[in-house]
Amino acid sequence: MIGKRSAILDEADRWLFPVIVLVSVYVTFRGHNAPGGGFAGGMIAGSGFVLRFLAGGSLTIRRSVIARPTAFIGFGLLVAVGTALMPLVAGDALLESNIWQPELPLIGTVKVVSSSVFDVGVYFLVIGVVLAVLVALGADPIHREGTPSATDDDLVTQTAHDAGSAS
Amino acid sequence: MLILVLAHAIVAIVVLAGARRAPLAGAALGIAVLAATAIVTVVLGIGVDRPRVETWNWVPDLGLQISVRLDGFGVAMVLLVSVIGVLVLAYSAAYFERDDTYVRFVGLFVAFAGAMTGLVVAADLFTMFVFWELTSVCSFLLIGLNDRSAAARSAALRALLVTGAGGLCLLAGVVLLQVAAGTTSFTEMSASTPTGSMVTTAACLALVGAFTKSAQFPFHFWLPGAMAAPTPVSAYLHSATMVKAGIVLMARMAPIFGHLEVWRWMVVVCGGITMILGGLRAMRQTDAKLLLAHSTVSQLGFLTILMGLGVPGATYAGVAHLVAHAVFKAGLFLGVGVIDHATGTRDIRRLNGLWHEMRFVAVLMALAAASMAGLIPLLGFATKEKALVALLDADLGATSAVALAAVIAGSVLSAAYSMRLLRGLLGTTEGIDDPAHVHHAPGAALVAPVAVFAGASLLGGLLAGVVGGWLRAPSGSLDATSSGSLYLWPGINTALFISFAVVVIGGVIGWRVPQSLGPSPMKVSGEKIFQVCFDGLLEASKRITVITQSGSLLAYLAVMMTVVTAVLVVAIASDPGAGLDELVLADSWMQLLVVVFGVVFAFGVVLARDRFVSALLLGGAGFACAVLFALYGAPDLALTQILVETLSIVVFLLVLRQMPRAFTSASVWAPRTIRIAVSIGVGMTVALFAVMVSAARTAPTVGDTFAELSLPEAGGKNIVNVILVDFRGFDTLGEITVLATAALGVTNLVRMARRRRTPAVAREVQVNERSEA
Numbered sequence: 039m040i041g042k043r044s045a046i047l048d049e050a051d052r053w054l055f056p057v058i059v060l061v062s063v064y065v066t067f068r069g070h071n072a073p074g075g076g077f078a079g080g081m082i083a084g085s086g087f088v089l090r091f092l093a094g095g096s097l098t099i100r101r102s103v104i105a106r107p108t109a110f111i112g113f114g115l116l117v118a119v120g121t122a123l124m125p126l127v128a129g130d131a132l133l134e135s136n137i138w139q140p141e142l143p144l145i146g147t148v149k150v151v152s153s154s155v156f157d158v159g160v161y162f163l164v165i166g167v168v169l170a171v172l173v174a175l176g177a178d179p180i181h182r183e184g185t186p187s188a189t190d191d192d193l194v195t196q197t198a199h200d201a202g203s204a205s
Numbered sequence: 206m207l208i209l210v211l212a213h214a215i216v217a218i219v220v221l222a223g224a225r226r227a228p229l230a231g232a233a234l235g236i237a238v239l240a241a242t243a244i245v246t247v248v249l250g251i252g253v254d255r256p257r258v259e260t261w262n263w264v265p266d267l268g269l270q271i272s273v274r275l276d277g278f279g280v281a282m283v284l285l286v287s288v289i290g291v292l293v294l295a296y297s298a299a300y301f302e303r304d305d306t307y308v309r310f311v312g313l314f315v316a317f318a319g320a321m322t323g324l325v326v327a328a329d330l331f332t333m334f335v336f337w338e339l340t341s342v343c344s345f346l347l348i349g350l351n352d353r354s355a356a357a358r359s360a361a362l363r364a365l366l367v368t369g370a371g372g373l374c375l376l377a378g379v380v381l382l383q384v385a386a387g388t389t390s391f392t393e394m395s396a397s398t399p400t401g402s403m404v405t406t407a408a409c410l411a412l413v414g415a416f417t418k419s420a421q422f423p424f425h426f427w428l429p430g431a432m433a434a435p436t437p438v439s440a441y442l443h444s445a446t447m448v449k450a451g452i453v454l455m456a457r458m459a460p461i462f463g464h465l466e467v468w469r470w471m472v473v474v475c476g477g478i479t480m481i482l483g484g485l486r487a488m489r490q491t492d493a494k495l496l497l498a499h500s501t502v503s504q505l506g507f508l509t510i511l512m513g514l515g516v517p518g519a520t521y522a523g524v525a526h527l528v529a530h531a532v533f534k535a536g537l538f539l540g541v542g543v544i545d546h547a548t549g550t551r552d553i554r555r556l557n558g559l560w561h562e563m564r565f566v567a568v569l570m571a572l573a574a575a576s577m578a579g580l581i582p583l584l585g586f587a588t589k590e591k592a593l594v595a596l597l598d599a600d601l602g603a604t605s606a607v608a609l610a611a612v613i614a615g616s617v618l619s620a621a622y623s624m625r626l627l628r629g630l631l632g633t634t635e636g637i638d639d640p641a642h643v644h645h646a647p648g649a650a651l652v653a654p655v656a657v658f659a660g661a662s663l664l665g666g667l668l669a670g671v672v673g674g675w676l677r678a679p680s681g682s683l684d685a686t687s688s689g690s691l692y693l694w695p696g697i698n699t700a701l702f703i704s705f706a707v708v709v710i711g712g713v714i715g716w717r718v719p720q721s722l723g724p725s726p727m728k729v730s731g732e733k734i735f736q737v738c739f740d741g742l743l744e745a746s747k748r749i750t751v752i753t754q755s756g757s758l759l760a761y762l763a764v765m766m767t768v769v770t771a772v773l774v775v776a777i778a779s780d781p782g783a784g785l786d787e788l789v790l791a792d793s794w795m796q797l798l799v800v801v802f803g804v805v806f807a808f809g810v811v812l813a814r815d816r817f818v819s820a821l822l823l824g825g826a827g828f829a830c831a832v833l834f835a836l837y838g839a840p841d842l843a844l845t846q847i848l849v850e851t852l853s854i855v856v857f858l859l860v861l862r863q864m865p866r867a868f869t870s871a872s873v874w875a876p877r878t879i880r881i882a883v884s885i886g887v888g889m890t891v892a893l894f895a896v897m898v899s900a901a902r903t904a905p906t907v908g909d910t911f912a913e914l915s916l917p918e919a920g921g922k923n924i925v926n927v928i929l930v931d932f933r934g935f936d937t938l939g940e941i942t943v944l945a946t947a948a949l950g951v952t953n954l955v956r957m958a959r960r961r962r963t964p965a966v967a968r969e970v971q972v973n974e975r976s977e978a
Contacts, residue, residue: 074841149920
C-alpha cells in the first residue's frame, strides 16, 4: 500500500478495471490491421493492474489474478514459442504465417492469422512482466524505522509459501 | 549396431525415469539389453567375410555422420563390454541397497555401456569422439554417484576435467586430421597413410587425448581418485572398459601413425613411466582397492606400449593382454568388493586369515591375482609371454629396447603387488591391532561373477591355444599383417626365462615389503600440480572479476559510454559533417514546441536535486518524444512509447520509495567534471551519428518491400505489427525472452534482498550455507 486507501480510487478502479482489460484485448487483436498489438495490449492491461495496485496495494493484485505473474510469463512465452515452432511441424519455415478464413454462423467470414496467436503470447507475457514487477517492487519496504514490521514477515513467509507451492 | 546403441540409451532413460519402484526390474532390463547386444554382435560379427558397416547421417549439411564398423576388434571389444557389463550388473544387484542411488547406478551404467559400445565400433574419429565424450560424462556421474560425499564430488570433477581436456585435444586432432588428410575414417586413413607435419601434430594431439582417458603419465592421477565410486563402477569403468578407450584409440591409430618417431617415443616413454610408477605406487597402498587402482594404471601403461607401437606382433599381444586384463582385473575388483562387504574393510593391514574364513573367495582371488602376476597356467601368463616375445622380436632399435626394459621392470612390480595383495588380503599375520573378521558370509549372487572371471582366467590359460585362435581376427582387423598364437607352454626360450625370473623376483619383493608400508608423502605429484593449476585458475578468474566487475553502476556506465563515444567518434571521423546540411530546424511550429518541452524536461532531469522529481521529469521528456512520433505519423510507435513511459514512471516510483530522496554526493574517483564530460560526449556523438546515418543510405529501404508484402504474405494491414510478429518475428521472440528473463531476475533479486534483511530468515540462510560448506 502506498499512502492511505482512497475511496474514490477504489471506486474508479472497480469500474475502470474491466473496461481497461476489455480495451487491451481489443487493441491486441486490432493490431493486425491498425495501431495496436500484443505489446501495446499487454501494456494497457498492465496499466489497469497499476491502477488496481495504486488503489489497493500489491495484495489486491494477488487476489485479483488467478495465477502467479511467473505463470503468465511462462504461458505467454509458451504460446509465442509454440506458434513459432508450429510451422516446423508442417514442414514450413520457422514463424511462417498461416491464414485461415473460416465461415462462422451469424458473423460471416473471419480471418485468423497464426501470427495473431503469437501476439496473444506477447500479450500475456507483457502482463506477466508488469505483474511481476508490481508484486516484487510494490511490496511494502522492509526497513521502516530500522526494524522489520509484522506485515513484512507475513509477506516474506507468503512469498516463500508461494515459491514452495509452485508446481 | 546403431539400433543397439540407441536401445541402451532408451533403457537408460526408462530406468532413470521410471524404476524408482522396481529397481530390480530396471537392472533386469539393463542385463537384457546388454545380453542382446552380445548375442547380436556374435551373430553379425563372427564368421562373416566383410565387416558390417552402418552409417547414419547426423548433420548432412556439415557432412557429419555417425558410422560404425563391426570388425574383428570391434566384436571382441563389444563382447568384452557387454559380457562384463552383464556380470557386473548381476553382481551389483547383490551389492547395493535398493535405493535411489541404485536406480541411478543402473541407468547410468546402461547409458555408459551404450556409449562404450558405440566407441569401440566407431568407424571414424568423429563418431569415436562423440561416444568418447559420452563415456566421460557417464564416468563423471558414476564417480560422483554418492553425491553427498565431498571427496567423491571432487574426484568426479577432477576426472571430468582431465578427461574433458583430453577430449578437447582429441577434437583438435580430429579437426586437423580432417583438414590435412581429408578424412577421419580409420579404413580410409590406413589406405592412404597421410603424412605431413599437420598430420603428425594431429596424431600427437589424439595421443594426448588417449593418454588422459587411459590414465597415462602425466595424467594418471585421476584414476586412483575415481575409486571414490562404488566397487562395481570401479570394476567396470575404471579397470575393464572405459579406461581402455584410450587404448582402443591407440590400437586403431597405431597401424596408421605408428611409424612416426614422435608417436613411438611418446608411447614408449609415457607408457613405460606409467607402468613403473603405477607399480611402485601400488606397492605403497594399504587399501586393497587403491592398490588395484594403481595396478590398473600400471597395466594400462603396459597396454599403451603394446598397442601404441604399431608392431604387428605387439598388437596381437596387446589385444590378448587387453582381454586378459579386463577379465582378471574385473574379478579382482569384484572380489575386493565381496571382502569389503563381508568384513567391512579393505585395509590389507587389518584383514587377517581370510584364507581360512572364506576359502572359496580366497581361491578365486588367488587365481585372478596369479593371472595378473603372470603365473603359469593362467591367461595372464600366456599374454605376457606373448608380449615379451613380441618386444624381443621387434626391431625398432632404441625404442624397443626401452620398451622391453620398462615392461620387464613393470612386470616385476606387477608380480610384486599381486603378491602384496594376496598376502595382505588372505594371509595370516600375528600381532594385528584391530583385525577385521567376516561379519556375514557373502551370498552366492556376489560370489558367482567373481567365480566366472577367475574361472575364465584359468580356463583361458589352459586353453590358450583356442583363445589365441579367437584373437587372431581382432588383431588382424587392426593390422592385416598381425597374427600370432598363445601357448600354455611356449617351449624353452629367452622370454620364458625372463617370465620366470620376473615372477620369482617380484614374488620375493612382494613378500619382503612390509604390509604396513603406507603411501609416502610426495612433494610433487600429478594430483598436486593439477590442484595448483585448478586453484590458480579460479583465483585468477576471481581477480579478473574483481577488476572488471566493480559492482558500481557509475563505473559500468562510464565504461560503456566511453566505449560508445570512442567507437562513434571513429565512425564520424570517417566522413565528418555528412548530412548536416540537410538538417532543418523544424517542419512545423508544433514540432518545435514539443521539442522545446522535451529539452526543458531533459534539463530538469539533470538539474533536479530530488530523485522523485527527476524521475517524473524524465517521464515528461519521454512523453514529448511520443508526441513527436505521433506528429511524424507513427501512431504505433507513439502508442507504445506512451504506454512504456507510463509504466516506467510507476516502476521508477516503486523503486525510488526505497532509496534516499536526494541524490548522494559524487564518488571520489569520478568528479563532476568527468561525469559531465562523458555524458555530453556520448550525447553529442550519438546525435551526430544519427544524423550521419540517416543521410548515408545507399541501398533501397526494406520498408517498401514490407509494405508490399504485408497484406498478401502475412494477412495484415498494419505494417509495423506485421513486421513485429511475422517478418521480424524471430527478433520479437528473442526480445520477449529477454523481457521474461529480466522480470524473473527482478523478482528473484527482490526476494533475495528481502531474505537478507529479515533477521530470522537471514539466520536460516546462514545455517544452510554453513551446512552446505
